[in-house]
Amino acid sequence: MxxxxxxxxxxxxxxxxxxxxxxxxxxxxxxxxxxxxxxxxxxxxxxxxxxxxxxxxxxxxxxxxxxxxxxxxxxxxxxxxxxxxxxxxxxxxxxxxxxxxxxTNVRPVKVFPTLIGKSPLKEEIISGTDFTIYRELTGGIYFGEKKLNEEGTIASDLCEYSEKEISRIAHLAFKAAKNRRNKLTLVDKANVLESSRLWRKVVTKIGESYPEVELDFLFVDNAAMQVILNPNQFDVVLTENLFGDIISDEASVIGGSIGLLASASIxxxxxxxxxxxxxxxxxxxxxxxxxxxxxxxxxxxxxxxxxxxxxxxxxxxxxxxxxxxxxxxxxxxxxxxxxxxxxxxxxxxxxxxx
Amino acid sequence: MxxxxxxxxxxxxxxxxxxxxxxxxxxxxxxxxxxxxxxxxxxxxxxxxxxxxxxxxxxxxxxxxxxxxxxxxxxxxxxxxxxxxxxxxxxxxxxxxxxxxxxTNVRPVKVFPTLIGKSPLKEEIISGTDFTIYRELTGGIYFGEKKLNEEGTIASDLCEYSEKEISRIAHLAFKAAKNRRNKLTLVDKANVLESSRLWRKVVTKIGESYPEVELDFLFVDNAAMQVILNPNQFDVVLTENLFGDIISDEASVIGGSIGLLASASIxxxxxxxxxxxxxxxxxxxxxxxxxxxxxxxxxxxxxxxxxxxxxxxxxxxxxxxxxxxxxxxxxxxxxxxxxxxxxxxxxxxxxxxx
Ligand SMILES: [Mg+2]
Ligand SMILES: [Mg+2]
CATH class of the missing domain: 3.40.718.10 (Isopropylmalate Dehydrogenase)
Structure with a gap:
């Protein structure tokens, strides 16, 4: 090539x-x-x-x-x-x-057996961890409209997503899952946020084209716990920009060796x-x-x-x-x-x- | 009484x-x-x-x-x-x-010495951890305006905060820090979000009335790492609603015994x-x-x-x-x-x- x-x-x-x-x-x-x-x-x-x-x-x-x-x-x-x-x-x-x-930002999280002692987590929890996070990188609240009133007393940020922004990264994540262990976890806050409900709807629909991939859902607060409690449950994690920033940085330290972690932006x-x-x-x-x-x-x-x-x-x-x-x-x-x-x-x- | x-x-x-x-x-x-x-x-x-x-x-x-x-x-x-x-x-x-x-939601995070073996974290990391999270509970993106266009293809949520909403919880958090170890950490994303910059401005200003309390700042993605890497650095953590939901749930599992954790809503x-x-x-x-x-x-x-x-x-x-x-x-x-x-x-x- x-x-x-x-x-x-x-x-x-x-x-x-x-x-x-x-x-x-x-x-x-x-x-x-x-x-x-x-x-x-x-x-x-x-x-x-x-x-x-x-x-x-x-x-x-x-x-x-x-x-x-x-x-x-x-x-x-x-x-x-x-x-x-x-x-x-x-x-x-x-x-x-x-x-x-x-x-799309892609962040593999993998524990190297020889370096497992460097993890802040106990060996029985982190051993065998190998997952990849697909984080949306150009939308959501980091890029939404920002406002500050004239008096400087009220500030706001808008988190907006379109079907198109969600579907293009979702296809990449499903394809990655097909090349891995056929599991995709969407991290959102669909019990509260309208944008998360759109993510869930679009990703569920696209999932029908990838019947071999098992799709499940996790609220972001629960995901922040699961990364510590049971990181082995994950294969491919898909999420929006802000949640991806938090969860991928959290996940980056569980392996204990940030000097070994690579990423792709696609x-x-x-x-x-x-x-x-x-x-x-x-x-x-x-x-x-x-x-x-x-x-x-x-x-x-x-x-x-x-x-x-x-x-x-x-x-x-x-x-x-x-x-x-x-x-x-x-x-x-x-x-x-x-x-x-x-x-x-x-x-x-x-x-x-x- | x-x-x-x-x-x-x-x-x-x-x-x-x-x-x-x-x-x-x-x-x-x-x-x-x-x-x-x-x-x-x-x-x-x-x-x-x-x-x-x-x-x-x-x-x-x-x-x-x-x-x-x-x-x-x-x-x-x-x-x-x-x-x-x-x-x-x-x-x-x-x-x-x-x-x-x-x-205001108050969540103490404390490790009980007799139960330290139940933590997913190694003992040397979690030993001595004792901090409290002050999470804003009635504002921010969970309560902001939600929109979905007619075609159902674009969805948004608004994260808005006012000076008043920030200052009332900030006073509670500073007072709590005075009764503890005199340290307050504001968790935000002020490098990106307008609402976070308002939090930082208001909290910094209020901090002048509590000169005995050391105030520092942490971006939320870094905070998600620090909770795992070095939870002992925290005394009182102050943050907005969504960040508080994620960080307090993450912190709730590091002690290893969720059955022991209490909370207050004030x-x-x-x-x-x-x-x-x-x-x-x-x-x-x-x-x-x-x-x-x-x-x-x-x-x-x-x-x-x-x-x-x-x-x-x-x-x-x-x-x-x-x-x-x-x-x-x-x-x-x-x-x-x-x-x-x-x-x-x-x-x-x-x-x-x-
Ligand atoms: Mg980050
Ligand atoms: Mg929660």
Missing amino acids: NLNIALLPGDGIGPEVLNQAVKCLQAVEETFNHTFVYKEAPVGAIAIDKTGNPLPDKTLQLCKDADAVLFGSIGDPKYDNDPKAKVRPEQGLLKLRKELGLY GDENALFEPIHGSYPQAKGKDIANPVASILSAAMLLEHFQLFEEAMAIREAVDKALQKGIVTPDLDEKSNFGTNHVGDFIADNIVDND | NLNIALLPGDGIGPEVLNQAVKCLQAVEETFNHTFVYKEAPVGAIAIDKTGNPLPDKTLQLCKDADAVLFGSIGDPKYDNDPKAKVRPEQGLLKLRKELGLY GDENALFEPIHGSYPQAKGKDIANPVASILSAAMLLEHFQLFEEAMAIREAVDKALQKGIVTPDLDEKSNFGTNHVGDFIADNIVDND
Whole structure:
């Protein structure tokens, strides 16, 4: 397969972890006979430094022309801690998601057996957890009309959803469930909210086209409990923007190792893949940043293009590194392995099992 | 002190657990020389059976005339599982909260040392956790304008808050923090929502009148993580209705024993105290229901009237029961102690330490 991949290293540890992901993609090219073309462009604080704009037009155009975007991380204390800053690095990512029409955020939640001791949950609860959250990313209350009366004493936000906004992400979630364990849980608050009742109606209807997928429903307050009490009940979780923000962040910590979590943001024409961790500026250039989340975001990119074997080859190489203790110090304080060494090990262990 | 207390036993295990709470209040009357007058009235399914109305006018009037309401639980499968039911038991509680103007829900989250093994979290994380959530209960998106267009394809809910709605609960929360460890955390989403920015502005302003209380802020998605990662950082948590629903339910499970959690719903003229557990109809009349949450809701009632010593006497008697293993089978499957026996033990151990 030929793929044009836009590389947006961004700020902080972004460039160094992204480098390891590219190493792994190159190993996949070689092992499985694909041709990936990489083009790099600035985004975030580094783009503000160069052009005054966190998402320069050239960067945006490169992303639009690419098949997919591989993203590092964004943010720099120089701008984040300056209350007078008019442009902020994060605006680059928000604008990019919007311009590319990335309406679905995908967050896998998986517990690595070798790291289970790091979970805040007891082993018997978290063992075997493996689910994926599909969060609507461009609608709902974060983007609805905001009002503040003249006196500044009454404020409001509107949560609005259309059938179209719900159905496009619902189809993605049902398809994901078909490729997994055939279970989809819609998280809503349909006993109270009109928008949730529309979600339930539309998702129920679409579910009829996926008869092999078992559909169930959970109110968001109950979901917040179930993520802790019994995370193994979940396969694919589908939810709106605000609920997805809360539940996916809650779920991100139950595995105990946020440095391993990747995410995808998907639209009809494009897709972006990135680690969920931030730019961690204190670690920049020290060769200590954990590259695994970035490497796993490359695996998600491959899965997006149906390259399942290739993605599995990356995942297996990651598992091998974790099992052998080839990890950065955040996972094992006695480890002396750096970002580059871990990346090299994983790339070197990408093999075709066929 | 003289207090008129309305007793609303409700459905399922409500009457039997409420009986134990009353036993304890009677022991407090005797030990500390108070006079409490109890008047009972039906609510929920049992009120529907009798009158067709889950909150009969007489019950509402009794509550309005009382100083406080002690509530059992509500709900019966006969109505809950009937999609054609026009009146539902739960409507009784919702209407009661509204009619009494109960705008603040208070949910203490506390880990009992003897039950720490039941928590889904590891002991080193949950040990010592003791915080209280103040959730706004009558505003926000649950009560805002709901819309559905004629075609049924676009739905919306409005989240609106006024300065007045925020300030009245904020004062209660700051006062609670003053009586505790002087820390208040406002949970909002002020980086995105206009209503959250109003919360932050109003709460910050009110905080100036409580200089001894340290005020900090947490975005709701981060709060959902922190409840699991480091629950000991919290003292008093203040938040709006929807966020409070999610965060307080999430927090309710980290102690591992939902059967021990009480709550208060407070307004300017009245207050209602109840266990957070449901009516558990399968256990009705079997003398197996755990009465501790109901008994602790009576302790919250006493605290509401500044009877701190009296409340502490109840809490110490509860601790003694837990330490001695005088508990119902839900906490210890080998235990043969029933609802009544546990209630008697706790009431008998209420002593004045002075
Ligand atoms: Mg978030
Ligand atoms: Mg709830």
